Amino acid sequence: MRGCLIVIRWLAALAVLACGLASAQPRLPVVVLPSEHGVLPLDGLVQFWEEPGREYKVEEIVAEAASLPWATRPPGKQHRLDGKALWLRFDVDMRDSKPWYVTLSSSGIDRVQLFRRAADGRWVALEAGDSVPVSRWPVPGRLPTFELANTGAPMTYYVRVEHDRVDFGAELTLYSQAELLAAREREQLLMGAYFGIAALLAVVALANAALYRDRNFLAYAVYLIIFTLGQVAYLGIGAQHLWDRWLDWNASSTFLLPGLSAVAALWFVQVVTEPARFSRVLNLVVWALILALLVAVLFDTWTPSRPIFVARLMLTSAALVVVSALIGLVWQRGDQPDIRLIALGFVPVMVMALFPLARGFGLIPNSIFTRYGLAIGAAVEMPILFYAMTLRGSRRREAQARASALPKSDALTGLADLRTLMPRLEDVLARARSQKHACALLGVRLANHDVITAEYGRETLDRALVVAASHLRRAASDMDMAARVGERDFALVLEGPTTPDVATSRAQQLVASGLRQAQALPNGLTLKLQVVIAMLPAGPPDAESILQWVAETLSAFPPDSRKQIRALNT
Template identity: 50%
Template structure:
């Protein structure tokens, strides 16, 4: 099973490497000649129109050329044909995209840039009167000031103009390369696409919020660091998605650009640091090596420091540093989850590994896109959403299994500190504490309760004839008999080497207590397969009706046990203590 999983994972990595190599080779190929003869795009129907092979581009290295200058010297500018999967380094200058289009009468069409992470995106065209129309979007502009507010930069094409209209799209950014699809949508198709996106994003962020709240509640209620770190990881990853996908700017901080810049900076460094911390808490690498544990902490600190540096200087270099450390963090996460998978000590770690595996694989695509090794596609844009949707329920279930196992261990440890290790019954101090509470209740209600003192009178004979192991079995069987005698809120406990006590809660009468004592004696006389043949347990039982004046729980128990030593006739198995006074 492990070998097949590793083979599949290796095949995925090989496919990723081949895809990146092909993309890099395509990006390095020389551009075609100036496509000055591109025909205008005749828009029709309801299908989106991609601008690949239907538009041209030019990179302005000076970053200061105005549209009027481009129009005046358009013949002198070497425009190149835009191709699918082609990437443009925005550090080399401002990217200009040019195309011509004809919009059918009575229809409204829009241009949409497929990624919303670029600092400034503008579209220009001239209306029928020759006036310049400028529309703007991008992360440097609050969404409320966008020409067409939304999740992605969107611009309206000229309406009711029968002549071909020339459009220029200007893209400027200091950190990212441009490879996003640029698509033309008819209005109804654009609205339908956005409605589908809103439904999917709503389901995703709703699931993330629900799991984060449940994890936070479990972490606080049970003081579980794993659940708390998991909740922190979900919150930071969801916030980074809010900024990266443009959902937060569309709905939450439409007027505040600073919020958009801050939340967008969380991707991918802060979320990856939170994931690294969560995996560290769950797998506990300190069990393997103290140095490895310190190395993980150092990597988390370096990743957060790189994010802070990127926020301060906002450059391609700082972003590259964040991406490099993110890649190292993903390798560290992969190493820890694989180690947890192969480690048989805690079964829940295998579920953690299964939960993280799809996220780690799908995280390679946006990471490769950040390094410029892969063009923008559906996996670079939406892969992390799919990976996280698979991760959330699996990890939450794994953490629940972990919590249940640890709670059971804690309960067993607590029970061993208050219970007899051999019989599993409460020990003497636990019985006295419960008896004190019951006595106070009985006095307040003016009712009686009873305590039965029980001794295995033939235990020494059993040990002498059949050995110590048979004597221990006799004690275990005696405890089992007493458990069957008690009902409701009664309590049985082992209070001596061969003595037991049974608390019969109020209201209790001497007749009912005597009947219970007879059940105890009769249970010991039954044959049990675990004991040697013809061997039975001989119980002596005292009955103490309580509360007794001036006696607390310890004194009442001592009275019931001393009565076992003071029985005048050893042949009589049940003695009410009142008869001994």
Template identity: 55%
Template structure:
């Protein structure tokens, strides 16, 4: 246990190192902007039909406005600005600044083309270009405006390029983004390709959120129905994770809180942190670390509390430092999840824990990418945007299945205890009281509808011989095998019951005939004579059966049961006829 806690300590120091690395990266980012010579303007990008995802890195140049107040006219006129070529791996700290990206494009044929910044939650983005008359055309998107008012509403800022064929147009893209380094891919798309890409993304995201909603509802229903707190914690975790992903992926701003600009800006950082705390709480509920170490249990609760406090402070202060603390605590939370699962895997006695660990593995692996992006260790990519979503899609059904198995196993003893009120403890068949209740109702229906039912008395005639030759354990196995044979001999509306040490009853709740009742009796005798794997070699069950059609005379349920039982007990041990009809 101490060794596991030392591993956690090393993970904390690694997290601190991660938090410090971005400072070096940012120091390197400013070097190109401080150079004395501006990079040349890249050749114009040719816009052709069917163009899909042409990236701007290597085809554009950038400059960071340290004041954040330069207008497009000033930037256009600033011939001495230290422009630098834009590379795909670059990250830029533009807190309180403005980043300008310049590129040229020329349309070869009439059509519609767009430039997309693949980053949801972007603070502000503007596209400037001059039309054929020299007037500025300005488009704006990002958290500064409701998504419905964007030039092209969607999850990420997208702008339409000029509708001019044969003329080279210079574009100026201005970006504002705080608290996380800007490192988003920017690409040009043909209209058809852009629509196809967005439809595919919406389909996949719709599948994820639909699955999350279904799992949440069913898990909550199980929590209420079975009073299972693991399912309750799971339902809360899945719901909060889905809401956090909706904020992180821009789905919330697009569909849920379009005009709530302040909330949208807050939710992007608030909800993912809360979902992380909920995930750690769920793992704590499932693994119950207090069984192994009270210190570890206190550490888990401390991290959950610290994470919630840090998220609250980050919501109020909204600084790069507070967000870095949240990311560090998120890293620590992921490490704790790994430690808890590993601990229960090695020392726990839960047979489903390996399946639960398998369910957590995709999220643990895929969460590394958005956390590393939040710590500015890697640039924006498909894995940083959708990695956690893909991991959650794999996680949800596995965990739900594992929790279902675990809940069923834990409820099994309770189900068995409740079943003892109506069934025999050894064989699982109904006992005498249940049989009398069913027999009374069957007799009432038989008399009112004038359709007879049948009652069969079944006795293991060689039971005493089994006890004396093979012992009591083999005799109990014989009773269980007999119960299995009787279950196979009845239908869903019939009832099998144990009424004595080696005596049973079959109630065939009609309407039935003498031929049908005799056929059931013959089936029971023939099946008992077959060898059973659960019994010692050479041992078979010899049944005696009495058969009566009811109602008979004015016998009540107890009288009918006594009559049939006396009939089967009156059959001699060595009788040649093993079936005795009582009233036909």
């Protein structure tokens, strides 16, 4: 009987021990510092528990730790924390004499607290996130960062996170002091360059908009400014450097400014692509989407909630689809020479915008592309768009300049006309006589004018005259003037001081350029240019007589002459 009681007691003890082992939570390995590297991600080395409410204190968590359902946090784990608190714990054995830090990889977190035991057994709380100005963080910076205690013994750290509306997925990483400083220096260099270029382009775009009254540049400047401010808020630069003490604005700007940048981007695309040219209904759809997205962004700022935020993301996704449709439309039907380059400029941001959108919907985990994708896309987009906008603006201004210059220029070639040339030639002669230096007048004739008309028609002749005018422009320097003085005749005034060798070189350049095949002309058709050189102020006394002298010499040129250049007085 006594032996049976002993056996029963042993079985009961074993049962209690088995129950205790079954209920005990497996602990993760202790992280020993220093490690082999100065950067140590804590993926798989952190346990988590999602508290249904936000009432537990760290002392209660520690007291009930054995009974709480802790689980190992795998890489890419997402947490929906609306009204909840996320508790994380990890163990570190600090054996390094130099400081180590733990960093959360995302900015804009509502509230982050790190708890560690002090030497007297009390729990010390360190806090960062949007609930505290960055200047009062334990380690001020763009990302929540905490310094680990160097006690010479293993220590358990607890991290408490509050974050509403967007799933929390930030990774925890340990940094040595040297690696943390190096990472921040690289970050400051890259972001300083990025935001500096963005600010410079915005200023230049505003200047172009004001100087040339260019609506496209104005829309681009507004889009670039708002988009850059959105990135400043989203990446935590604003909270760190611009609005450190404005906690309410800091909390709302993370959602407001990126949302407004989506509105500005859609408006900019609408201005550049001009959908009304293709469909009035499409243009109304774009304007309706702009208004709806703006309302959703403002509503999400005033009454923040996850459903409104999701609705805003859905409208942003619709805007992305509309932008893609507009770009495809102008790519297919665009009749402007630079519109395809502008459409190409939008592609990097459109592709990279998919990552934060998918992250907002909870489809993909937090990553470098969800955090920095838009900034990377914008870095590629900005120079392409600015170059394309500059080309487009230059072409439009050139057309406007030609239109305004029509009373003083030839309508077909854009060169100066005879009325403009005569006073300029008089001024050149007067300066040459007063300063006792030489200048020159080159008379240029399209010798195969009649042949082109007979074989190819008037339209090809007009093209040939335009090509000849382009050759004269290339042969003229900034001080010279090229003009059309007759149906087939041109003139090039070479401002002094010049020499016969320079004038002959320009004449040879004109003849050679005319003999090259031009893309605007039919295959096999080249221009036969004959040139007469008059060195001035020698010869007739006035501009009219000089021009008549050169014209008579050109008329004496046989059209089939093998000699294409004739000097009158050199």
